[in-house]
Amino acid sequence: MDKRILQAVEACVKCGICRGVCPVFREEKQEPFVARGHIALFAELIKGNIDFREETSKDYLYKCLLCTTCVEACPNDAPTDMIVEFARYHVIKHHSLPLYKRVMARVMKSRTLMDLAHRTSGLLSGLLFERIENAPREATRVRFTAADSDKMEVLPPVKSGRSFIQKYKTGSLERATVAIFPGCLINYTYTDVGDAFVKILKRLGISFMVPQDQPCCGAPIFASGNLKDAEQLAKRNIELVEKLNVEKVVVLEPTCASFMIHEYERLFMYLEQPEWEKRARKAAEKIIDPVKYLFHFTQIKSKLNQTRLKTTYHDACHLKRTQKVYMEPRELIRAASNFTEMKGADVCCGNGGTFSVDYPELSKKIASRKVKNIVKTDADHLIVGCSACMMQLTAALHREGFDGIKTMHTLELLAMALEV
Amino acid sequence: MSAKAALSRLKRLLGSRCLTDKLSRVQYSYDATQLQYEPDVVVLPESTKEVSEVLKIASKYRIPVVPRGWGSGFTGGCLNVRGGIALSLERMDAIVSFDQENMLVRVQAGIANYRLQEFLRPFGLMFPPDPSSWKFSSIGGNIAENAGGPRAVKYGVTKNWVKALQIVLADGTVMEIGSANVKDVAGYDLVDLIVGSEGTLAVVTEALLRLHPLPECVKTIQVIFNDIQKAAETVFTIMKNRIIPTALEFVDRAAINATREALQLDLPTDADAMLIIDIDGSKAQVEEETKKLVKLIKGSDGVVDFKVAKDSSEAEELWLARRSISPTLKRIADGKINEDIVVPLSKIATMIKKTQEISRRYRLPIINFGHAGDGNIHVNIMYHKDNNDEKRRAIQAMDDVFKSVLQLGGSITGEHGVGITKKDYIEMQVGTPAMELMRRIKKAFDPDNILNPGKMGL
Numbered sequence: 001m002d003k004r005i006l007q008a009v010e011a012c013v014k015c016g017i018c019r020g021v022c023p024v025f026r027e028e029k030q031e032p033f034v035a036r037g038h039i040a041l042f043a044e045l046i047k048g049n050i051d052f053r054e055e056t057s058k059d060y061l062y063k064c065l066l067c068t069t070c071v072e073a074c075p076n077d078a079p080t081d082m083i084v085e086f087a088r089y090h091v092i093k094h095h096s097l098p099l100y101k102r103v104m105a106r107v108m109k110s111r112t113l114m115d116l117a118h119r120t121s122g123l124l125s126g127l128l129f130e131r132i133e134n135a136p137r138e139a140t141r142v143r144f145t146a147a148d149s150d151k152m153e154v155l156p157p158v159k160s161g162r163s164f165i166q167k168y169k170t171g172s173l174e175r176a177t178v179a180i181f182p183g184c185l186i187n188y189t190y191t192d193v194g195d196a197f198v199k200i201l202k203r204l205g206i207s208f209m210v211p212q213d214q215p216c217c218g219a220p221i222f223a224s225g226n227l228k229d230a231e232q233l234a235k236r237n238i239e240l241v242e243k244l245n246v247e248k249v250v251v252l253e254p255t256c257a258s259f260m261i262h263e264y265e266r267l268f269m270y271l272e273q274p275e276w277e278k279r280a281r282k283a284a285e286k287i288i289d290p291v292k293y294l295f296h297f298t299q300i301k302s303k304l305n306q307t308r309l310k311t312t313y314h315d316a317c318h319l320k321r322t323q324k325v326y327m328e329p330r331e332l333i334r335a336a337s338n339f340t341e342m343k344g345a346d347v348c349c350g351n352g353g354t355f356s357v358d359y360p361e362l363s364k365k366i367a368s369r370k371v372k373n374i375v376k377t378d379a380d381h382l383i384v385g386c387s388a389c390m391m392q393l394t395a396a397l398h399r400e401g402f403d404g405i406k407t408m409h410t411l412e413l414l415a416m417a418l419e420v
Numbered sequence: 421m422s423a424k425a426a427l428s429r430l431k432r433l434l435g436s437r438c439l440t441d442k443l444s445r446v447q448y449s450y451d452a453t454q455l456q457y458e459p460d461v462v463v464l465p466e467s468t469k470e471v472s473e474v475l476k477i478a479s480k481y482r483i484p485v486v487p488r489g490w491g492s493g494f495t496g497g498c499l500n501v502r503g504g505i506a507l508s509l510e511r512m513d514a515i516v517s518f519d520q521e522n523m524l525v526r527v528q529a530g531i532a533n534y535r536l537q538e539f540l541r542p543f544g545l546m547f548p549p550d551p552s553s554w555k556f557s558s559i560g561g562n563i564a565e566n567a568g569g570p571r572a573v574k575y576g577v578t579k580n581w582v583k584a585l586q587i588v589l590a591d592g593t594v595m596e597i598g599s600a601n602v603k604d605v606a607g608y609d610l611v612d613l614i615v616g617s618e619g620t621l622a623v624v625t626e627a628l629l630r631l632h633p634l635p636e637c638v639k640t641i642q643v644i645f646n647d648i649q650k651a652a653e654t655v656f657t658i659m660k661n662r663i664i665p666t667a668l669e670f671v672d673r674a675a676i677n678a679t680r681e682a683l684q685l686d687l688p689t690d691a692d693a694m695l696i697i698d699i700d701g702s703k704a705q706v707e708e709e710t711k712k713l714v715k716l717i718k719g720s721d722g723v724v725d726f727k728v729a730k731d732s733s734e735a736e737e738l739w740l741a742r743r744s745i746s747p748t749l750k751r752i753a754d755g756k757i758n759e760d761i762v763v764p765l766s767k768i769a770t771m772i773k774k775t776q777e778i779s780r781r782y783r784l785p786i787i788n789f790g791h792a793g794d795g796n797i798h799v800n801i802m803y804h805k806d807n808n809d810e811k812r813r814a815i816q817a818m819d820d821v822f823k824s825v826l827q828l829g830g831s832i833t834g835e836h837g838v839g840i841t842k843k844d845y846i847e848m849q850v851g852t853p854a855m856e857l858m859r860r861i862k863k864a865f866d867p868d869n870i871l872n873p874g875k876m877g878l
Contacts, residue, residue: 010754015452016492020534020556029511029530030464031447031491044446052443060443075747 001046002269005086009046011078012039018070018080023348024063027365032060035070035080042087053095054088054225061087063359065352065366066223067317085263086270088225097226101354105221105229108184114216118163118188125158136382136397137390137407138192153360154395156189156387163187164194169212175245176209178293181260183253184216185387193387194252196415197290203418204298208250214240217251219259220353227270234264235276241283249286250293252411254386255353258322261287289319291385291410295328304335304417311337311413312379314370314393315346316386325385329410333383336417340377344370351392367396375402385410423460426481430463430505433473437464437511448506450499451491452553453841457499459486459506466511468586468594468625475623476592478505478870485590486872487619489558490532494758495839497564497618501874507623509560515539516626523631524583524600529560529624536629545631548575551835552743560624565837566616570667570698573793575632577835579615586626587614590866600628613861618837619872621865635700638666639710640735643695643717643726644688648672650722651693652769655792658697659765661716663709667698668793669742672772674752675789679741682748687741688724695792696742698735745789752785753802755811757818759842762796763830774824775799782817784810796834822848843877 018035019025025034032041041060044050054062061084070080097105107113121128129140138157164182178201186194201208218233237260241249251257264280294300313333319325326346333339350356350366370393374382382397382405384390394407430438439445439462449458460483465471478485484504491498500506509530516526520543527536533554536547550569551557557567563585568577575581584598598604598611614622645651655668671679671694680687687694699709710728717726729735749756763771772788779786782801790798801817803810822832822845832838832845847855855877862869862878 013452014450014454014491015553016490016556017553018556019490019492020532029513031508031510032444036491037447040446040450041443050442050446058441058443060447075744076750 002272004269005082008079008082009039009043011074011076012036013076014040015075017073017075021069021073023067023069023350023366024065024362027362028063032058033063035074035078038064038080038084038087039078042083045087045090051094053091054098057091059359061091063355063362065317065348065350065355067348067352068321069317069348072321082266085222085225085266088223089227089270092225097224101224101226105224105226108216108218108221109229109233111213111215114184114188115163121158122161129155129158132398134403135394136403136405137394139394139398154398156185156391159189159191161191164191165210165212165214167191168198168210170209172211172213172240172243173245174209176207177247178206178208179244179246179249180208180210181214181217181249181251181256182210183251183256183387185391186252190387190390190409193409193411196409196411197250197252199415200294200300200411200418204300204303206298209246211240211244217256217259219255219263222259222263222267223353227267230267231271234267234280238264238276238279238283241286242279246286248288248293248297250290251287252290253388254289254316254318254323254325255388257287257289258318260284262322289323289325289385291329291332292323292325294414295332300414300418301332301335304332304414306335307337307413307417309337309381309413310379311339311381311383312342312374312377313339313345313383314342314349314374314389316384316389317348319385320346329383329385332414333410336413337381340379342373342377344373349389349392349396351388353388356392363392364396364399367392368400371396371400371402374405380405381413382407383410383413384408422481423483426477426483427461429477430461430474433477434463434465434470437466438462439464448488448491448508451493451496453494453496453499453839455496455499455840457501458503459500460503462506462508464508464511468588471507471509471588471623471625472592472594474505474507475588475590479591479868482868482870484870484873485623487560487564487623489530489561489564490556492553492557493561493565493839494760494836495833495841497837497839497872497875498561499840501840504870509558509625512625520545522600523633524628525631526626526628527559528626529558529563531559533557533559533562540631541634544634546634547629548581548632549578559627559629563615563624563627564617564619565835568791568794568796568835570669570791572791572796573668574664574666574700579612581630582611582615582627583630584628585611585614585624587622587624589622590868590871594625598628616837618839618875620862620875620878621871623871635666637703637706638698638700638735639706640729640738641697641699641710641713641717641726642729642738643697644691644724645693645695645722646690646724647722648693648772649769650720651695652772652792654695654717654720655768656765657720658713658716659793661712663699663713663716665697665793666700667696668791669696670694670789670792671696671742671745672788674785674787675745676741678748678751678787679744682751683740683744685741691724694741696738742789745787749787749800749802752787753804755803755805755814757801757803757814759799759818759821759832760790760796760834760836761799761821761825761830761832762794762834763825763828765795767828767830768792768795768797771797771824771828771830775821778817778820778824781820782813784814784817786817791834794834795830838876840875843875846877
């Protein structure tokens with residue numbers, strides 16, 4: 001085991017500061033669901049004093065959003081996310097992964113399978129899904145639910161058209177200023193967000209390319225502790241970034257971007273592959289969030305016009321905490337709209353990737369606190385820089401009867417403000 | 421098997437909120453001392469009634485019960501040193517009632533100090549006790565340890581703000597002690613007895629707290645000295661001149677150096693000590709006191725530099741050096757013995773000198789910082805965890821520190837409590853007759869010694 005993992009465990013002095021900031025603890029009110037508890041559990045796990053598998057974990061270690069709020073608050077910078085990730089890996093190294101997570105990994109490893117799943121759901125969309133009228137954003141729900149029909153989940157639109165990559169794909173060696181990696185959510189469902197970014201680049205006269213052979217970044221597989229499958233995807237992505245003839249690789253989804261920038265390096269530390277750790281670090285230098293890119297490397301700010309929208313902004317964990325992107329979107333949103341800061345803008349929305357699938361009720365409770373703060377600002381548009389948060393908060397606003405507040409991606413607002 | 425019978429009754433009472441598996445027991449085995457003692461069972465009550473039922477079962481089968489809040493204590497107060505039941509009150513975190521006119525609030529014990537302050541702020545009120553752990557310690561824990569904090573210089577400690585308590589005795593009896601009245605001398609002051617009793621006499625489930633208006637204005641001043649003795653003398657002079665700051669914090673050379681390096685702060689290299697002073701009150705009051713204070717500082721010996729913060733963000737910067745000390749100490753060594761001694765104000769300079777002598781004698785760095793305004797100094801003896809010789813010397817050095825404190829008429833603990841880490845010193849401080857009286861009080865409350873046994877030298 002890499003000594004940095006042991007150092008991470010020792011960094012925790014058990015002060016308990018994480019209890020005051022953890023969004024999961026706030027609802028669960030139990031020590032096992034906070035950073036200090038996770039770290040204590042992991043320490044016993046590696047000492048061999050305890051043993052469990054995901055199914056017998058009582059959700060300890062798993063009921064964590066990996067939002068890194070605790071890391072930000074920790075006076076000793078204890079990287080809880082690292083410990084939780086590695087602990088999950090440690091567990092499945094000794095036991096196996098639950099079946100649905102194995103299937104998920106299988107599909108996500110293959111672009112062909114993912115495209116197939118997308119096409120199938122697109123073809124069946126009319127049959128399976130219905131549009132929700134007047135939702136905070138284009139959304140659907142499943143027509144028929146078997147057991148609990150009262151829990152009509154709000155889902156992103158199911159598009160039958162081409163994916164973002166299919167729409168803009170280029171050869172991998174094409175020369176351009178930037179390469180675009182949309183991330184799976186934008187690739188398959190929120191293609192409008194990708195379109196908005198393309199529109200902005202065209203307007204600013206920046207050349208771009210979209211490598212057609214880009215695989216999924218592997219973040220959801222990695223978060224489940226399945227490092228072996230994530231490793232393959234990471235290596236394919238690193239090799240791709242290395243050979244591109246571009247200045248920057250813009251990764252539209254913050255989760256994918258922060259995963260590629262920070263976690264690839266960690267992944268290879270966990271797997272004890274120092275050569276790849278170095279290559280991951282090097283590749284990371286090229287990767288950047290779209291809003292950060294536009295702010296620092298283009299003239300967009302001087303070209304924005306004020307729209308009439310009354311906005312507020314939600315900080316995605318994977319923008320604010322992991323990528324330290326919070327000043328840039330605010331400055332641009334202020335220039336493009338009538339902006340009001342909400343209370344607790346950087347509190348996690350509760351999505352957390354598979355967290356919202358594994359713990360739907362808890363995920364909704366966390367989102368519900370966010371909705372209260374959004375409503376208080378009197379904004380008519382909630383601006384978000386992450387599709388996963390957008391999906392979560394669209395559903396939450398709809399559920400609580402605030403369809404009048406529309407959700408919009410930062411890139412969509414910026415594209416609009418360039419047009420006015 | 422009586423243990424089995426007790427367990428099945430607890431399970432029947434609390435269902436999934438009674439935890440016996442190894443994974444859960446690990447999670448309730450530690451606090452900020454980083455020591456670990458696994459309880460045999462963890463219970464998570466959600467009402468006073470449930471706490472009472474748990475205690476009835478525990479007293480019937482004579483099982484130790486250790487009440488626990490947010491587990492942020494520094495002396496092991498919430499550790500199950502003799503196994504038994506970990507009674508975690510973390511789920512009892514409600515605000516029961518709020519009386520804005522009379523400035524009173526009633527809360528359940530498990531609420532975090534921070535959540536309470538957050539609730540009070542919009543009403544322009546505060547609960548004055550502000551232990552450094554205020555963001556992650558419970559009101560129940562604050563009461564059990566009679567916690568203080570930087571503001572104690574002006575506002576006092578927890579006991580000054582607790583009006584009444586709902587407590588559960590070892591046999592499960594629930595009772596209300598104290599009252600909302602400003603004046604009330606009917607009988608012994610049981611509230612004062614329970615506050616600071618570290619969970620050894622009863623379990624506190626609810627508390628009626630007195631509140632204070634938020635100050636209109638706060639001013640922060642930082643003063644740097646080239647001689648720690650002069651800084652200590654200045655503290656004494658300030659208080660003697662009847663200036664009562666809200667907080668009067670002090671930081672020694674080693675701590676200044678550690679934070680300067682860690683945070684790249686602009687602090688003079690010849691700084692031997694630093695004082696951070698907060699003054700609060702009405703605008704006029706604060707301005708006048710600041711003027712008085714600046715005049716006094718200018719006339720003091722050994723002042724190298726001083727700054728008056730212009731606004732709250734500058735104040736935050738000045739405070740940063742003080743707040744960041746604890747975590748940055750790791751840069752000096754990975755192990756520390758941290759005790760919160762107290763000496764009379766006039767003895768601060770002497771005490772600092774003594775710790776410097778002790779540091780030389782045992783060849784270990786000693787870092788001092790803390791609440792100089794009330795004589796409360798955090799003495800940190802630094803050692804390397806993997807060096808057994810250093811560890812042994814550190815323990816001896818702390819022994820010497822405690823002896824010096826007692827010689828100067830001080831106390832071995834100002835706010836952390838006794839718990840298990842200082843249980844061998846309490847008798848030395850209070851004397852055998854007082855200790856015997858405490859044991860008799862303990863026996864009167866808890867004849868079978870099931871409530872937090874093995875703590876406070878009882």
